[in-house]
Amino acid sequence: MVKQISVFLENKAGRLASVTRVLGDAGINIRALSIADTSDFGVLRLIVNDPDKAYRILKEAGFTVSQTDVVAVSVPDRPGGLAEILEVMAEADINIEYLYAFIGTTARNALVIFKVEDVEKTTSFFKDKGIKFLGASEIYSL
Amino acid sequence: MKKVLGRSDDMIIVRGVNVFPSMVESVLLSIAGVEPHYLLVVDRVGTLDELEVWVEVSERFFSDQVRKLEELGRTIQKELESALGILVKVRLVEPKSLERFEGKAKRVLDKRNL
Numbered sequence: 684m685v686k687q688i689s690v691f692l693e694n695k696a697g698r699l700a701s702v703t704r705v706l707g708d709a710g711i712n713i714r715a716l717s718i719a720d721t722s723d724f725g726v727l728r729l730i731v732n733d734p735d736k737a738y739r740i741l742k743e744a745g746f747t748v749s750q751t752d753v754v755a756v757s758v759p760d761r762p763g764g765l766a767e768i769l770e771v772m773a774e775a776d777i778n779i780e781y782l783y784a785f786i787g788t789t790a791r792n793a794l795v796i797f798k799v800e801d802v803e804k805t806t807s808f809f810k811d812k813g814i815k816f817l818g819a820s821e822i823y824s825l
Numbered sequence: 826m827k828k829v830l831g832r833s834d835d836m837i838i839v840r841g842v843n844v845f846p847s848m849v850e851s852v853l854l855s856i857a858g859v860e861p862h863y864l865l866v867v868d869r870v871g872t873l874d875e876l877e878v879w880v881e882v883s884e885r886f887f888s889d890q891v892r893k894l895e896e897l898g899r900t901i902q903k904e905l906e907s908a909l910g911i912l913v914k915v916r917l918v919e920p921k922s923l924e925r926f927e928g929k930a931k932r933v934l935d936k937r938n939l
Contacts, residue, residue: 689889691882693919719891723898723916726891747882747920751889780890798889 684802685755685822686734691747692718692725702727702746709740714825715796717783728783730755730796732823754797754805755822757815760786765795771812777805794822835933839867839874842911846932849878852904858886858897862923868936877914878905884920 692698699718706713706729715730731737734750741748758764765784772779780798794817799805809816835846846865853861860881868875880901888894894917902915924931 687889689887691887691894691919693922721891721895724894724918726889726894728889745921747884747887749887749889 684752684806685730685796685817685819687751687753687796687798688729688731688734688737688741689749689751690727690729690741692727694723694725699725699727701744702741705740705744705746706731706737709736711737711740714822715783715785715794717781717796719781730822732825734823751798752802754799754802754809755817756795756797756809757792757817758784758795760791760793764793768795768814771814772805775808777801777808833929835931837865837867837933837935839876840911842909844876844909844911848908849905849932852908853880853901856897856901856904858883859901860920862925863932864923864934865932866934866936869938874937875914876909876911877916879916879918879923881920881923882917887920 690702692702703713712732713729714732717728719726719728728751729737730753738748738750756768758768769779778800780800782795782797784793784795786793797805806816837844844865846863849863849865850861853859853863860883862881864879866877866879868877878901882894882897886897898915898917902913905913905915
Protein backbone atom coordinates (compact mmCIF):
# COMPACT_ATOMS: atom_id res chain seq x y z
CA MET A 684 0.00 0.00 0.00
CA VAL A 685 1.31 3.43 -0.89
CA LYS A 686 1.15 5.95 1.91
CA GLN A 687 0.48 9.59 1.34
CA ILE A 688 1.44 12.28 3.82
CA SER A 689 -1.09 15.09 4.23
CA VAL A 690 -0.25 18.35 5.96
CA PHE A 691 -2.66 21.06 7.10
CA LEU A 692 -1.45 24.44 5.91
CA GLU A 693 -2.82 27.61 7.33
CA ASN A 694 -3.10 30.41 4.82
CA LYS A 695 0.03 32.18 6.01
CA ALA A 696 3.15 33.26 4.17
CA GLY A 697 6.00 30.78 4.32
CA ARG A 698 4.10 27.72 5.58
CA LEU A 699 4.84 25.62 2.52
CA ALA A 700 8.44 26.75 2.54
CA SER A 701 8.89 25.57 6.12
CA VAL A 702 7.33 22.15 5.46
CA THR A 703 9.62 21.50 2.55
CA ARG A 704 12.62 22.79 4.49
CA VAL A 705 11.95 20.41 7.38
CA LEU A 706 11.68 17.50 4.94
CA GLY A 707 14.75 18.58 3.03
CA ASP A 708 16.89 18.88 6.16
CA ALA A 709 15.84 15.36 7.19
CA GLY A 710 16.94 14.00 3.83
CA ILE A 711 13.44 13.16 2.67
CA ASN A 712 12.87 13.29 -1.04
CA ILE A 713 9.49 14.33 -2.43
CA ARG A 714 8.26 12.06 -5.24
CA ALA A 715 4.99 13.79 -5.97
CA LEU A 716 2.84 16.49 -4.46
CA SER A 717 -0.41 18.31 -4.83
CA ILE A 718 -2.13 21.05 -2.89
CA ALA A 719 -5.85 21.41 -2.32
CA ASP A 720 -6.57 25.01 -1.49
CA THR A 721 -9.49 26.93 -0.07
CA SER A 722 -9.62 30.60 0.82
CA ASP A 723 -8.57 29.93 4.42
CA PHE A 724 -6.33 26.91 4.41
CA GLY A 725 -4.73 24.30 2.22
CA VAL A 726 -3.99 20.61 2.43
CA LEU A 727 -0.64 19.54 1.10
CA ARG A 728 -0.45 15.94 -0.13
CA LEU A 729 2.90 14.33 -0.58
CA ILE A 730 4.37 11.07 -1.77
CA VAL A 731 7.87 10.76 -0.32
CA ASN A 732 10.61 8.16 -0.24
CA ASP A 733 10.12 7.45 3.48
CA PRO A 734 6.57 8.25 4.66
CA ASP A 735 7.00 6.99 8.22
CA LYS A 736 10.03 9.15 8.81
CA ALA A 737 8.38 12.12 7.10
CA TYR A 738 5.33 11.72 9.34
CA ARG A 739 7.45 11.60 12.49
CA ILE A 740 9.64 14.53 11.53
CA LEU A 741 6.76 16.79 10.55
CA LYS A 742 4.92 15.90 13.73
CA GLU A 743 7.98 16.74 15.81
CA ALA A 744 8.24 20.06 13.98
CA GLY A 745 4.70 20.85 15.08
CA PHE A 746 2.78 20.36 11.85
CA THR A 747 -0.65 18.74 11.64
CA VAL A 748 -0.01 15.60 9.66
CA SER A 749 -1.89 12.48 8.69
CA GLN A 750 -1.14 9.37 6.68
CA THR A 751 -3.55 8.08 4.08
CA ASP A 752 -3.52 4.97 1.91
CA VAL A 753 -3.65 5.73 -1.79
CA VAL A 754 -3.36 3.71 -4.98
CA ALA A 755 -0.61 4.45 -7.50
CA VAL A 756 -1.49 3.37 -11.02
CA SER A 757 0.81 3.19 -13.94
CA VAL A 758 -0.98 4.77 -16.89
CA PRO A 759 0.18 4.49 -20.51
CA ASP A 760 1.67 7.85 -21.43
CA ARG A 761 -0.33 8.48 -24.59
CA PRO A 762 -3.58 10.26 -25.49
CA GLY A 763 -6.50 8.40 -23.94
CA GLY A 764 -4.37 6.46 -21.47
CA LEU A 765 -6.01 7.93 -18.39
CA ALA A 766 -9.48 7.92 -19.95
CA GLU A 767 -9.35 4.12 -20.39
CA ILE A 768 -8.59 3.53 -16.74
CA LEU A 769 -11.17 6.04 -15.52
CA GLU A 770 -13.84 4.45 -17.69
CA VAL A 771 -13.17 1.05 -16.22
CA MET A 772 -13.33 2.53 -12.73
CA ALA A 773 -16.58 4.33 -13.49
CA GLU A 774 -18.17 1.09 -14.69
CA ALA A 775 -17.19 -0.59 -11.44
CA ASP A 776 -18.63 2.32 -9.45
CA ILE A 777 -15.35 3.22 -7.83
CA ASN A 778 -15.56 6.76 -6.55
CA ILE A 779 -12.45 8.89 -6.72
CA GLU A 780 -12.02 11.43 -3.94
CA TYR A 781 -9.15 13.10 -5.75
CA LEU A 782 -6.17 12.26 -7.90
CA TYR A 783 -2.96 13.76 -9.10
CA ALA A 784 -0.54 12.64 -11.75
CA PHE A 785 3.11 12.84 -12.55
CA ILE A 786 5.25 11.50 -15.35
CA GLY A 787 7.49 8.73 -14.14
CA THR A 788 11.17 8.30 -14.83
CA THR A 789 10.34 5.66 -17.38
CA ALA A 790 9.04 7.82 -20.21
CA ARG A 791 6.44 5.33 -21.41
CA ASN A 792 4.24 5.52 -18.37
CA ALA A 793 2.73 8.23 -16.25
CA LEU A 794 1.82 7.66 -12.63
CA VAL A 795 -1.53 8.61 -11.21
CA ILE A 796 -2.16 8.69 -7.47
CA PHE A 797 -5.78 7.90 -6.65
CA LYS A 798 -7.51 8.51 -3.37
CA VAL A 799 -10.50 6.17 -3.26
CA GLU A 800 -12.91 5.16 -0.54
CA ASP A 801 -11.99 1.51 -0.44
CA VAL A 802 -8.33 0.90 -1.24
CA GLU A 803 -8.52 -2.91 -0.85
CA LYS A 804 -11.47 -3.22 -3.19
CA THR A 805 -9.84 -0.97 -5.77
CA THR A 806 -6.52 -2.78 -5.82
CA SER A 807 -8.13 -6.20 -6.14
CA PHE A 808 -10.30 -4.81 -8.90
CA PHE A 809 -7.21 -3.49 -10.71
CA LYS A 810 -5.63 -6.92 -10.36
CA ASP A 811 -8.63 -8.57 -11.99
CA LYS A 812 -8.64 -6.09 -14.84
CA GLY A 813 -4.92 -6.34 -15.38
CA ILE A 814 -4.36 -2.66 -14.63
CA LYS A 815 -0.84 -2.08 -13.40
CA PHE A 816 -0.54 -0.44 -10.01
CA LEU A 817 2.63 0.07 -8.06
CA GLY A 818 3.55 -1.18 -4.64
CA ALA A 819 4.98 0.93 -1.87
CA SER A 820 8.61 -0.06 -2.45
CA GLU A 821 8.39 0.76 -6.16
CA ILE A 822 6.96 4.20 -5.49
CA TYR A 823 9.30 5.14 -2.66
CA SER A 824 12.36 4.14 -4.65
CA LEU A 825 11.41 6.07 -7.79
CA MET B 826 -8.93 52.55 42.77
CA LYS B 827 -6.66 51.85 39.85
CA LYS B 828 -7.69 52.54 36.28
CA VAL B 829 -10.15 50.01 34.90
CA LEU B 830 -8.41 47.66 32.49
CA GLY B 831 -11.34 45.85 31.00
CA ARG B 832 -14.23 43.54 31.65
CA SER B 833 -13.66 40.31 33.50
CA ASP B 834 -15.88 38.46 31.04
CA ASP B 835 -14.35 40.17 27.96
CA MET B 836 -17.78 40.91 26.56
CA ILE B 837 -17.75 42.81 23.29
CA ILE B 838 -20.52 44.50 21.40
CA VAL B 839 -20.76 43.58 17.74
CA ARG B 840 -23.46 45.25 15.68
CA GLY B 841 -25.31 46.07 18.84
CA VAL B 842 -25.27 42.50 20.09
CA ASN B 843 -23.51 41.45 23.26
CA VAL B 844 -21.04 38.69 22.53
CA PHE B 845 -19.53 36.74 25.40
CA PRO B 846 -16.42 34.63 24.73
CA SER B 847 -17.80 32.08 27.19
CA MET B 848 -20.70 31.44 24.80
CA VAL B 849 -18.31 30.74 21.97
CA GLU B 850 -16.39 28.39 24.21
CA SER B 851 -19.44 26.36 25.17
CA VAL B 852 -20.45 26.03 21.51
CA LEU B 853 -16.98 24.81 20.57
CA LEU B 854 -16.94 22.29 23.41
CA SER B 855 -20.12 20.77 22.01
CA ILE B 856 -18.61 20.12 18.58
CA ALA B 857 -16.36 17.14 17.98
CA GLY B 858 -13.15 17.81 16.11
CA VAL B 859 -12.27 21.21 17.46
CA GLU B 860 -10.12 22.31 20.33
CA PRO B 861 -11.54 24.89 22.72
CA HIS B 862 -8.73 27.22 21.72
CA TYR B 863 -10.14 30.18 19.89
CA LEU B 864 -9.82 33.87 19.25
CA LEU B 865 -12.55 36.37 18.45
CA VAL B 866 -11.37 38.92 15.93
CA VAL B 867 -13.59 41.97 15.48
CA ASP B 868 -13.01 44.47 12.76
CA ARG B 869 -14.96 47.27 11.21
CA VAL B 870 -15.35 46.93 7.47
CA GLY B 871 -16.81 50.14 6.11
CA THR B 872 -19.39 51.06 8.70
CA LEU B 873 -20.22 47.54 9.88
CA ASP B 874 -18.58 45.30 12.45
CA GLU B 875 -17.46 41.88 11.39
CA LEU B 876 -16.78 39.01 13.73
CA GLU B 877 -14.32 36.32 12.82
CA VAL B 878 -13.76 33.32 15.06
CA TRP B 879 -10.44 31.55 14.73
CA VAL B 880 -10.61 27.95 15.86
CA GLU B 881 -7.90 25.34 16.11
CA VAL B 882 -8.51 22.10 14.23
CA SER B 883 -7.82 19.10 16.42
CA GLU B 884 -4.99 16.74 15.43
CA ARG B 885 -7.35 13.80 15.54
CA PHE B 886 -9.86 15.37 13.25
CA PHE B 887 -7.45 16.48 10.58
CA SER B 888 -8.23 14.81 7.29
CA ASP B 889 -6.64 14.81 3.87
CA GLN B 890 -10.08 15.60 2.51
CA VAL B 891 -10.79 19.29 2.16
CA ARG B 892 -14.49 18.51 2.02
CA LYS B 893 -14.50 17.25 5.62
CA LEU B 894 -12.62 20.27 6.91
CA GLU B 895 -15.00 22.61 5.12
CA GLU B 896 -17.96 20.76 6.58
CA LEU B 897 -16.48 21.21 10.03
CA GLY B 898 -16.07 24.93 9.39
CA ARG B 899 -19.68 25.23 8.30
CA THR B 900 -20.96 23.31 11.33
CA ILE B 901 -19.07 25.60 13.68
CA GLN B 902 -20.36 28.65 11.83
CA LYS B 903 -23.99 27.51 11.99
CA GLU B 904 -23.80 26.63 15.68
CA LEU B 905 -22.13 29.93 16.55
CA GLU B 906 -24.59 31.97 14.55
CA SER B 907 -27.58 30.39 16.23
CA ALA B 908 -26.02 30.80 19.68
CA LEU B 909 -24.83 34.38 19.24
CA GLY B 910 -27.51 35.70 16.92
CA ILE B 911 -25.12 37.44 14.55
CA LEU B 912 -23.24 36.48 11.39
CA VAL B 913 -19.88 34.92 12.06
CA LYS B 914 -16.98 33.99 9.85
CA VAL B 915 -15.06 30.91 10.96
CA ARG B 916 -11.43 30.41 10.20
CA LEU B 917 -9.73 27.09 10.91
CA VAL B 918 -6.17 27.44 12.09
CA GLU B 919 -3.39 24.98 12.88
CA PRO B 920 -3.34 23.24 16.24
CA LYS B 921 -1.24 25.04 18.85
CA SER B 922 -1.03 28.13 16.64
CA LEU B 923 -3.12 30.34 18.93
CA GLU B 924 -1.44 31.81 21.95
CA ARG B 925 -1.74 29.92 25.26
CA PHE B 926 -2.27 31.82 28.48
CA GLU B 927 -1.56 31.48 32.12
CA GLY B 928 -4.22 33.10 34.22
CA LYS B 929 -6.77 35.16 32.35
CA ALA B 930 -6.90 34.24 28.70
CA LYS B 931 -7.02 36.87 26.03
CA ARG B 932 -9.82 35.74 23.75
CA VAL B 933 -10.60 38.93 21.89
CA LEU B 934 -8.68 40.87 19.31
CA ASP B 935 -10.52 44.11 18.65
CA LYS B 936 -9.23 45.87 15.57
CA ARG B 937 -11.93 48.55 15.51
CA ASN B 938 -10.98 52.14 16.18
CA LEU B 939 -13.82 52.98 18.49
